[in-house]
Amino acid sequence: MHTHIRERERIIRSYHCFRAEPVFLTFVYLSTQALFKSYPTMADLSLSISFVPFVSYLLPRTKRLIISIVTFLYGALLAPIFHYLWIYQGSGNANFYYAMTIIMSIAQIVFILDFIQAKLEFDLIESNPTLKEQPHDWNVSQQ
Numbered sequence: 001m002h003t004h005i006r007e008r009e010r011i012i013r014s015y016h017c018f019r020a021e022p023v024f025l026t027f028v029y030l031s032t033q034a035l036f037k038s039y040p041t042m043a044d045l046s047l048s049i050s051f052v053p054f055v056s057y058l059l060p061r062t063k064r065l066i067i068s069i070v071t072f073l074y075g076a077l078l079a080p081i082f083h084y085l086w087i088y089q090g091s092g093n094a095n096f097y098y099a100m101t102i103i104m105s106i107a108q109i110v111f112i113l114d115f116i117q118a119k120l121e122f123d124l125i126e127s128n129p130t131l132k133e134q135p136h137d138w139n140v141s142q143q
Helices: 001-017 022-035 042-049 052-061 065-089 092-127
Strands: none
Touching: 001 092, 022 052, 022 092, 042 092, 052 092, 065 092
16 A cells, blocks of 8 residues: 555656656556566567657757666576576576566666756756757766
8 A cells, every 4th residue: 555655656756757648658557567567578579769859859868868778688588598408408596587578677767867867967958049059978077
């Protein structure tokens, strides 16, 4: 019961943050749901990634997209190798699949957070036209 209340609070907070972009909010919800499933599948991941064309205007602002794509590919390549080692060679166990799930979860976390950061940066620049002329390095401290 207590976790349902927390989940509702998170949904309400994220809704207020991204209420102008319901497609982006759907993308974030689907990605988060795929991340926190007990037994994640590639279909869950595919559903959330299928929303990327709808938020493609954020792609130039993403900073760690290559890292997450390479990690997704690494995890996808590990699946058949681990299956072969476990089933045919008899030298693996279920911990191999657990390791692959962790790798895919790390890639999803980087993927989701990269798009959320890109969206927040996009909204900041759109709401403050004076920032369009300035460089986009937000980590530089003023001297």
